[in-house]
Amino acid sequence: DAGVTQSPTHLIKTRGQQVTLRCSPKSGHDTVSWYQQALGQGPQFIFQYYEEEERQRGNFPDRFSGHQFPNYSSELNVNALLLGDSALYLCAVPGTSGSNEQFFGPGTRLTVL
């Protein structure tokens, strides 16, 4: 059990709409990372939040934004959806203190029509 829940499980939107995805780490996980996994591809890093601030960002446009709350849960927002945004969106948290692995949630499958 990675200790991460994501919601919703599946989501269907149309082009131009906006979407918000949610990630809830178990207590103690203060760093949250978001990844996009397109069909047939490996996950790509979107950004990472720590202490409610974006600390690192991958090669994604400003349409992708995020937020981290005081309880360490996080949201990923995508504006002006494109067909190419259809993907599995994964949230990840680090392992135990001193380890360097990431543990992933089950993901949210976003379909843009």
Next chain:
Amino acid sequence: GNSVTQMEGPVTLSEEAFLTINCTYTATGYPSLFWYVQYPGEGLQLLLKATKADDKGSNKGFEATYRKETTSFHLEKGSVQVSDSAVYFCALRDGGSNYKLTFGKGTLLTVNP
């Protein structure tokens, strides 16, 4: 920048066959290396890891050795089972990336009885 290259799939084997999935990487510094597995319809699970040269990661009969001289981290298993059918991803985290992972494109493994 960092990159991970995996052998193209799909790979189809019979039960009890030997498995090798090749992975090579390009990174600055001294990365940590990982194999993740994704079963159908599920999120990513950490399979094994290695954090320095010549380390061998192992789990569930799978092994991979961190070879700095060849920048490789090939995944092996001596006898695969039908239940090993999944997509396997090689990934790296470089020393200064603060948990960001760079993934390969994944290799689909199908094991037939």
